[in-house]
Amino acid sequence: MAMDTASRVVLIGGSAGGLQAILTLLPGLSPRLNAAVIIVLHRQSSADSVLAELLAVKTSLPVREAEEKEALLPGAIYIAPGDYHLLVETDHTLSLDYSEKVNFSRPSIDVTFSSAVGVFGAKTMAVLLSGANGDGVEGLGDVHEAGGITIVQDPDTAVVDFMPRHAIQAVPVDHVLVAADMASFINNFAGLMVG
Amino acid sequence: MNRNHISEQEVSMLLNDVLERYGYDFTEYAHASINRRVNHLFQLDRFPSFAEFRYRIIADAGYALRFVEEITVNVTEMFRDPQFYYMLRQQVLPVLATYPLIRIWHAGCSTGEEVYSFAILLKEANLLHKSVIYATDINTSVLEKGRTGIFPLSQMQQYSRNYMEAGGLHDFSSYYTANYEYAKFRQDLGEKIIFSPHNLVTDGSFNEFQLIICRNVLIYFNKTLQDKVLRLFGDSLEPLGFLALGSKESLNFTSVSGQFRQVDSKEKIWRKHHL
Ligand SMILES: C[S@@+](CC[C@H](N)C(=O)[O-])C[C@H]1O[C@@H](n2cnc3c(N)ncnc32)[C@H](O)[C@@H]1O
Numbered sequence: 001m002a003m004d005t006a007s008r009v010v011l012i013g014g015s016a017g018g019l020q021a022i023l024t025l026l027p028g029l030s031p032r033l034n035a036a037v038i039i040v041l042h043r044q045s046s047a048d049s050v051l052a053e054l055l056a057v058k059t060s061l062p063v064r065e066a067e068e069k070e071a072l073l074p075g076a077i078y079i080a081p082g083d084y085h086l087l088v089e090t091d092h093t094l095s096l097d098y099s100e101k102v103n104f105s106r107p108s109i110d111v112t113f114s115s116a117v118g119v120f121g122a123k124t125m126a127v128l129l130s131g132a133n134g135d136g137v138e139g140l141g142d143v144h145e146a147g148g149i150t151i152v153q154d155p156d157t158a159v160v161d162f163m164p165r166h167a168i169q170a171v172p173v174d175h176v177l178v179a180a181d182m183a184s185f186i187n188n189f190a191g192l193m194v195g
Numbered sequence: 196m197n198r199n200h201i202s203e204q205e206v207s208m209l210l211n212d213v214l215e216r217y218g219y220d221f222t223e224y225a226h227a228s229i230n231r232r233v234n235h236l237f238q239l240d241r242f243p244s245f246a247e248f249r250y251r252i253i254a255d256a257g258y259a260l261r262f263v264e265e266i267t268v269n270v271t272e273m274f275r276d277p278q279f280y281y282m283l284r285q286q287v288l289p290v291l292a293t294y295p296l297i298r299i300w301h302a303g304c305s306t307g308e309e310v311y312s313f314a315i316l317l318k319e320a321n322l323l324h325k326s327v328i329y330a331t332d333i334n335t336s337v338l339e340k341g342r343t344g345i346f347p348l349s350q351m352q353q354y355s356r357n358y359m360e361a362g363g364l365h366d367f368s369s370y371y372t373a374n375y376e377y378a379k380f381r382q383d384l385g386e387k388i389i390f391s392p393h394n395l396v397t398d399g400s401f402n403e404f405q406l407i408i409c410r411n412v413l414i415y416f417n418k419t420l421q422d423k424v425l426r427l428f429g430d431s432l433e434p435l436g437f438l439a440l441g442s443k444e445s446l447n448f449t450s451v452s453g454q455f456r457q458v459d460s461k462e463k464i465w466r467k468h469h470l
Contacts (some may be wrong), residue, residue: 068414070441081443084414087227090203095225096443098269098411099232115227 005092006036006074008123009116010186013109013139015042015131017159019054021179022129026058028183033061035125035190036072038088038116040080040109042133052079068096072191080107087115103135113139123145125189127182129153131163141171149189151175151182204465205245206233209262212253219263219333220396223420232266239265248411268415269315269337273312273346274357274444275410280316281362282462287360287437288320291405297326300404300431302395304330307341307439312358313408314384321362329402331393338390344380346371351378395424400431408434410441429467430456438465 014021018041029037041051046147049065056063059077061084066078072092080086085097102108108129113136117124126143127135130153144150150173155161168176175185203226208231210221221229242248251258274280291297297317310330311436315325332338354365371378395412407428411447413421428438429451438446438455440463446452455465 007355067445071417084443087225087231089227091224095227096414097228097231097268098270098441099228100270115231118230162396 004074006034006072006076008035008074008119008190009072009088009125010035010037010190011040011113011116011124012037012129012142013040013113013127013136014129015105015109015133015135015160018042019128020130021129021153021182022055023058025186026055028180028187029059029061030187030190030192031060031075032192033075033187033190034193035074035186035195036092037061037077038080038086039077039113040065040074040086040107040136042105042107042109042135043082043130055079066094066096068094070094074094074190080112080177081132082107083177087109087111088119090119092119099179103133105133105135109136110139114142117146117148119141120148124148125151125186126156127153127186128164128167129189130158130160131161133163134166136163137167137170140167140173144172144174149174149185151177151185152171153182154178201230201234201237201245201248203230206230209233209252212249213259213262216253217256217259217263218279218397219394221266223396223417224415225417228268228415229266232268236262236265246328262350264336265332267334269305269334271308271411272357273308273350273354274361274363275309277362279307279361279439279442279462279464280312280357281360282459282464283313283439284316284320284362286458287406287439287464288316288322290318290435290437291326292322294405295325297322297406298382298402298404299326299328300331300402300407301328301330302393302407302409302428304332304338304341304390305334306337306346307344307390308346308354309403309408309410310341310388311344311346311380311384312361314388315358315363315370316361317387318384326387328388329404330388330390333392333394335392338392341388341390342358344382344385346374346379346380348373348378375427375446395427396420402431404431404436405433405434406437406439407438410439410444413440413444425449425451432467434467436467439463439468440465
């Protein structure tokens with residue numbers, strides 16, 4: 001029997017210093033999280049199953065590098081692979097796209113945020129973390145417009161504060177949080193799977 | 196700031212128009228990428244409304260061609276995924292060397308960077324002289340660029356690094372002459388390459404090959420179309436021929452998986468069984 005796809009999505013985007021924040025927030029995620037989590041992290045090397053392994057030890061939720069045509073399942077964490085943009089289809093499956101970089105980035109946070117919120121609408125939560133780049137700000141704006149929830153890492157606690165500061169100026173942000181406080185907001189938004 | 200002016204339904208209408216009027220079939224492409232491209236083009240060309248956009252596509256064949264060229268993604272690089280080229284060199288070239296005439300098909304070759312990369316491998320294995328390389332794409336303007344063998348000079352540093360990582364034997368710059376912003380690749384590399392239009396959706400098999408390379412094209416197709424195109428590749432390969440895909444593409448869970456076995460656990464290179 002095919003499993004039901006996720007009805008809610010949590011998007012997490014980060015650039016320089018973002019990894020640190022993700023490692024901090026992951027352990028707090030509920031093992032029965034009733035949403036799919038998509039992580040878009042800028043990084044140097046594209047040959048990296050390493051990232052998935054690094055994150056997997058911090059949570060009991062399954063973590064994997066996204067495959068094309070893969071269905072978004074609740075309680076699973078998907079990482080945008082290096083050097084591809086990650087898009088969401090209306091049937092809640094994932095697509096990969098090797099098109100031009102956006103904001104000098106591939107994967108681009110904006111691309112995934114905008115695509116995902118186009119499908120999940122108000123059932124989207126987007127979290128923008130530390131970074132030195134403006135990527136993600138526009139996508140965060142799209143999430144806000146669609147009625148989703150926007151969270152930005154507290155710039156004073158971000159390793160690189162440019163991205164979160166820029167986001168707070170440009171977009172109505174629902175919550176400005178330190179990384180350690182993010183998991184409970186995500187858990188509340190997602191709800192828990194029954195059984 | 197709602198930038199998505201064109202809905203998925205409207206995109207479907209346009210794709211149907213393009214199919215009916217011009218015979219280009221994008222209806223079985225994955226939607227998310229096409230939607231993004233169509234919306235981007237709509238913004239870029241500043242149409243006041245969907246109606247005007249649609250009218251232009253239907254009424255103006257020249258514009259329809261632009262539409263086709265803009266919604267296909269033509270990004271490419273030389274020696275992208277150096278490990279992949281390294282594996283081709285190690286595992287595939289020695290087998291190809293045993294054939295008197297080597298026939299290769301690069302499907303969805305875009306502007307040809309990948310094709311020139313492979314021609315360099317063949318050259319270094321002393322096989323280029325007995326090879327024919329068919330380089331095809333749906334988009335005729337990228338083929339035009341490929342024929343020139345001229346690529347932006349600004350990329351060469353990166354390509355040179357990739358080339359070395361792929362096990363390159365020489366100084367990468369010995370393969371081109373630099374001229375202002377451009378690098379023109381050596382004539383002898385291009386001599387065995389035939390650039391020609393071919394649409395994987397509607398055109399059939401046109402030869403039998405020992406190697407088909409089709410990278411980062413299948414990710415744009417839905418499952419049904421992927422299966423169809425993979426069958427086309429299966430039919431276009433000699434027994435024991437090789438099929439090479441992009442680093443995030445796979446034959447697993449497709450209709451042809453039974454006919455192939457993966458050559459290496461990591462790189463996306465398969466070999467067709469006997470029969
Ligand atoms: C992202 S590029 C990949 C280029 C190169 N193979 C690489 O991986 O670097 C995808 C190419 O597929 C081509 N393409 C898309 N649909 C096609 C079709 N139906 N038939 C042939 N080529 C197609 C596009 O025009 C584009 O040049």
